[in-house]
Amino acid sequence: MSASTRADASRERVLQAALRAIASNGYRGSALAAIAADAGLTTAGLLHHFPSKEHLLVAVLAERDRLDGAQFQLAGFQGLAALDRLAELVQHNAMVPGLVQAYTVLMGESVGEDHPAREWFQDRYPRRRANIAAALRAGIESGEIRCEVDCDAVAAQVIAMMDGLQVQWVLNPDLVDMVAVFANFIAGVRRAIAQ
């Protein structure tokens, strides 16, 4: 499974350093040399593990996918329980501000035309909307959600609320209680769509 402990440890340190750098300066603003130094390597050493800066970025995104998959995706929450699960996810995110910041920076940066992360986000949003919408539709079938609810719209709204609040929270952590405001929002959605 894990061939050499040495190489894997270096890779891991590089990924962490890349996350920190992206959180601070974005992808374009981060220098490969700085990331390498932060990970205790030289530029050439880093490039040995990740053949290019873009490869490093997709590795960071893949890591995020891996964590998310283990944490949220597989969980088969349906109906209103899925919404509560999302509130818990926000609560968890509030404890890893660095990761949230890196994700937020990348999200904005990727909107640009030729950004290497654009495709990743472009694929990710429809998938997440579909996941949440499906969970809501399951709630309709089980009778706990009113049948005339526009599940796709609600799914888009929930995701938009998560992203939007993250921006405000990262910019001004002590002025916005992201967890409380999102919980408040979810409570409103529950009230609006529950049978």
Add this chain to the structure above:
Amino acid sequence: MSASTRADASRERVLQAALRAIASNGYRGSALAAIAADAGLTTAGLLHHFPSKEHLLVAVLAERDRLDGAQFQLAGFQGLAALDRLAELVQHNAMVPGLVQAYTVLMGESVGEDHPAREWFQDRYPRRRANIAAALRAGIESGEIRCEVDCDAVAAQVIAMMDGLQVQWVLNPDLVDMVAVFANFIAGVRRAIAQ
């Protein structure tokens, strides 16, 4: 007021070009030379009007402030009417995708630590939240909004929804009907907070 038409025209073209460039590649990813060429100038010519790249950025943001001020700020909408006004603003934004994209990219980019636009966004969010919250509180006084509504939370939510939907819409315009989904959201908020 306007000294020479020539210089003002150049300035205007540079601002437009900067907006396009930022929309495509962000602030960090945009080259001064490319912006200048797009505006029909050389780098040195651009630098004659804006002494540094950062000066150009704040000029772009100031322009945004100017437009917003004329379009939304001064209008004294209160209570539920303010929410409808925001829905109209989203409707208007949907017709200028380039501007929305530039704003979205900048928003994410500015989350970084030393970004020159960070302060601008950091000041802007509390101000906008306060504006909307004040409008809602006025609606409470006039009796059209229930008095136990958390105006600050709702204000943060409305702004977060605008920003979050913009991201999804810019990334995938044909998959997300930003105007409709936001209108749907506002309708829900109205239902939740109206007396």
Add this chain to the structure above:
DNA sequence: CGGGTCCGACCGATTGCTCGGTCTCGTTAT
């Protein structure tokens, strides 16, 4: 003519990335 406007040439710094080489370590042959 004179000041505002803009260009061409250039600078120092930094970028992502390559290349040649050194070091370490597990494997294998003896």
Add this chain to the structure above:
DNA sequence: ATAACGAGACCGAGCAATCGGTCGGACCCG
């Protein structure tokens, strides 16, 4: 057990390209 070997991990130096910004002078309009 030990020596020889080869693959992987990493470094130092430097590549070409690009970055934001400077400087002196040419153009043009009032």
